[in-house]
């Protein structure tokens with residue numbers, strides 16, 4: 001199971017955490033990956049300076065903008081599933 005943590009702290013919230021979560025959930029549903037990917041919301045990961053919402057995948061933290069969430073899912077998350 002691949003665990004993805006998405007920051008919903010105040011800074012990331014303003015950058016669109018919920019849009020990123022919605023996009024990921026939509027893609028997981030579309031590709032029937034429920035049993036392979038687990039999404040969790042988390043509080044501030046001390047990565048507020050990143051350009052985008054802090055998203056942790058396999059202990060690596062990325063900055064993901066809502067408009068780039070689908071691309072991120074395809075390029076970074078899918079290869080790890």
Ligand code: FES
Nearest residue numbers: 007009012045047
């Ligand atoms: S609010 Fe998301 S890393 Fe700080």
